[in-house]
Amino acid sequence: MPVTQFAVEEKYEYLEGFGCYHSSEAVKGANPVAINSPQKPPLGLNTERISGSSFTAPRAENQQTWLYRVVPSLDHADFGTHSVPNEQSVADKQLKLTPNAFLWQNFPVPADADFVSSQQLIAKNGDPTTKTGCAYLVFSATKDMAEHEAFFSSDGDYLIVPQAGTLDIQTELGRLLVRQNEFAVIPRGIRYRVTLPTGLARGLIVELYQGHFQLPELGPIGSSSLAGVRDFQVPKAYFDGKIENGVAVINHPDQEWTIVTKFAGTLFSCKQTHTPFDVVGWNGTYYPYKFDFARFCVLGSVLFDHPDPSIFTVLTAPSNRQAGTAVIDFAVIPPRWSVMEGTYWAPYFHRNCMSEFAFPVVGDQSPGNPLSQGRRFLPFGGLLNNPMVPHGMDPARHEEARERSTAPEKVDDGPFFLCLFETEATMALSEYALKASGKKVETVPKL
Ligand SMILES: [Fe+2]
Structure with missing residues (x-):
């Protein structure tokens, strides 16, 4: 079977399909029918849109998603610079060029760090502020992200390849279990929290500052092979809350959360008094996804x-x-x-x-x-x-x-x-x- 026999069993269900218009509801009726921004959205929710491309991008490249959430994302305090123990994670100011080849036996990693604080920049070209180029990063997480902390990159899409361990990723749009032999892409702007169900997890990341990933054209190969459209798995809506008297509410109102972002290569953080995982329904073309390497038709x-x-x-x-x-x-x-x-x-x-x-x-x-x-x-x-x-x-x-x-x-x-x-x-x-x-x-x- 062209599917990895994973040691860690899958725990989530997914939508299937790359580049498709997807729709998902944690509670039936959370997505309004036809209208995107009703005067009063269902279940007392707020409409919020995340645009991953310009409005006028060609249809095939246009990436927009409508979110129906309990509290709008703008409800937060100002961002300030965010310190992590591994200062190299943001040290992209002293980059060097050489015409020599480089072979690393290993990338040294910190002993005590989470998915965000363990990240170290390896190499970079371009600049996130001009939306050009990309960066390579290594991560080695030994512990879960703090219980009430979420991260997003303002700079680029994260393509995450675990080389060991398992990442349980709760995103605004739902949950993904990403194991060794799989990879995931989290588009810029999407908030997420990473926990480690099997302990240490390490791997490589490419952060794409410019545009988004797409499937390669197949040319004379024809209409199938390589990575199949249906083999990309997309999270289903999930939120930390419930319905009370026909209205969606979060489980712990007034709980303080820290939101960390990488902005122009530097980490910033802010506080907010609500979970970022309050999206009850979403529909659109801008979302995280994962893929099992064994499904690749080589x-x-x-x-x-x-x-x-x-x-x-x-x-x-x-x-x-x-x-x-x-x-x-x-x-x-x-x-x-x-x-x-x-x-x-x-x-x-x-x-x-x-x-x-x-x-x-x-x-x-x-x-x-x-x-x-x-x-x-x-x-x-x-x-x-x-x-x-x-x-x-x-x-x-x-x-x-x-x-x-x-x-x-x-x-x-x-x-x-x-x-x-x-x-x-x-x-x-x-x-x-x-x-x-x-x-x-x-x-x-x-x-
Ligand atoms: Fe080569």
């Missing part, structure tokens, strides 16, 4: 040579600078059959105008796992090759690839999913990432 060559790795693209955020290029292509190279005759099966030596960042999602992370011994990618490592940095196999692997049998073989060791973030722009490294590499190299500051 394609490949069946005679000779490799297709370009774009064949592994799960989601893309196209650039508006040049057709066919991307702010981010998110690709996964999953377990698959290799059958190419007389072909060098390993990646050939190459240089690329794009910047490539690769990292693994490894099933067995124990030190005794042969995958952890002598592989290029340790369970929590990563590899960055900026534009035109030459890369390929080392001499030993090159020789092995030249001599190996090319009888058909299932590549399924782990399982081992190799994930790729590929972007059109050069990625500048943070101080944290440079230090974590343990590599002494010449760098120049990013202007």
Whole structure:
């Protein structure tokens, strides 16, 4: 079955479909019929809209959602700067550029942190204030977010890839359980709280400052394969409240909440006296979602040579600078059959105008796992090759690839999913990432 056999059982139900107009109600009748902003919405609710695109964006790219909630989001005190123990999480002011390749054995992580406070910037291009580019972050959460705290990024959509553990994410639009071998996208502006049902959870994030993710075009592939539209799972409406005398109320009125946001690369927070999880019904095209890597219908060559790795693209955020290029292509190279005759099966030596960042999602992370011994990618490592940095196999692997049998073989060791973030722009490294590499190299500051 092309579905991961997860150790942690699914606990939520989902809507299905990527890029669809979805509608969900925690209480029947919460979404008004036909009219979006009735004078008096159902169940005593307030109408609120979240716009993920400009109003006049083309229909295929237009992302708007209507929320019907107990208390409007604007009911909060002013934001002030928000301190977390790991100051690197916001230290994107001293980025450095280098033409050298970077291989990380591991990214050091704090011992005591939640999903937000554990985040460390690895690399970045562009600027959230001009809605250009993206950033790569690592997270390693050892504890739940505070009981009455929620987070949202004002800067970008978060594509979250857990490499270990499970994230239970309560969003304004409902709940998502995101386990190793799945990934989730939380669009900018959507508030959420992350708890850890199985303890430590760590992984990588790409924060997309520009536009949103979409499915790649399929061209000659036809109308299906790669990531299927119906395999994206979208949360159903859920709220911390109940109906009393035909009116929706929250469970604990006057409870103080802290809302943390990342705004222009800096964390801010504010207080409010109501839960942000009070959306009783919603409908629209702007929502979080998740996907199980095992559902990816991988394609490949069946005679000779490799297709370009774009064949592994799960989601893309196209650039508006040049057709066919991307702010981010998110690709996964999953377990698959290799059958190419007389072909060098390993990646050939190459240089690329794009910047490539690769990292693994490894099933067995124990030190005794042969995958952890002598592989290029340790369970929590990563590899960055900026534009035109030459890369390929080392001499030993090159020789092995030249001599190996090319009888058909299932590549399924782990399982081992190799994930790729590929972007059109050069990625500048943070101080944290440079230090974590343990590599002494010449760098120049990013202007
Ligand atoms: Fe490459």
